[in-house]
Amino acid sequence: MSIQVLNLVWAVRGLDATAKLVLLRLADFSDDTGGQIFPSVGRVADDTGLSERAVRQALRRLEDTGALRLVAKEDSGRHRAREYRIELSFFAGGSTCRPEAGAGRNEVPGGTSFRVGGHDVPPRGAPDAPRSVIEPLENRQGVRPYAFEGKVVRLNYSDFDNWTATYHAIPDMKAELAAIDAWLVGQPETKRKGWFHSVPGMLSRKHQERLAAAPPTPKRRPQITDLPEFAPR
Structure with a gap:
């Protein structure tokens, strides 16, 4: 930030x-x-x-x-x-948003x-200028915006579900993110700022390692019921 x-x-x-x-x-x-x-x-x-x-x-x-x-x-x-x-x-050039090129200016009180x-x-001071109040998330009772929230890594539910599905070989995504988050805490600020870009690469490597270490699926042995004579008529 x-x-x-x-x-x-x-x-x-x-x-x-x-x-x-x-x-x-x-x-x-x-x-x-x-x-x-x-x-x-x-x-x-x-x-x-x-x-x-x-x-x-x-x-x-x-x-x-x-x-x-x-x-x-x-x-x-x-x-x-x-x-x-x-x-x-x-x-x-200042703190006022510039008008579009060619756009007219409408005088109002x-x-x-x-x-x-x-x-x-509407400009500042216009009678119909909307006033907005930005309510902090922590003041909204019952709202949990993150599926995982660490000291560095904060992942909403949509991204968490996408990552869990993409890296399905990782058995416990929250535990894996917690380990990565703990490592990022000790890294330079530039690396912490770019966590959303770098963490998927870490998860992808872990995912590939898990797939490579998994035992091969045993081939099914032929059964007598596989013969054409046993096919349903």
């Missing part, structure tokens, strides 16, 4: 409430350069209480405004997660409205 990037996101004005909430969650993953962000849509949805559709739409709007850039797409074959970068240059990602966003 980068306090510097979080402060920049908190200070920006002109983003709709959903996009800002998603951007704040991404900033919680980032390093001080705005990079090393490897979220899944499901995880961001679980953490923010939004639907996955709303998260996808917010990500597209953030890319359209230039606040967010997709560095690499998800590649399950290579165990590579989707990677984003928060563009710090977007915040360099209290200020000027902007169009962000195709949506009209």
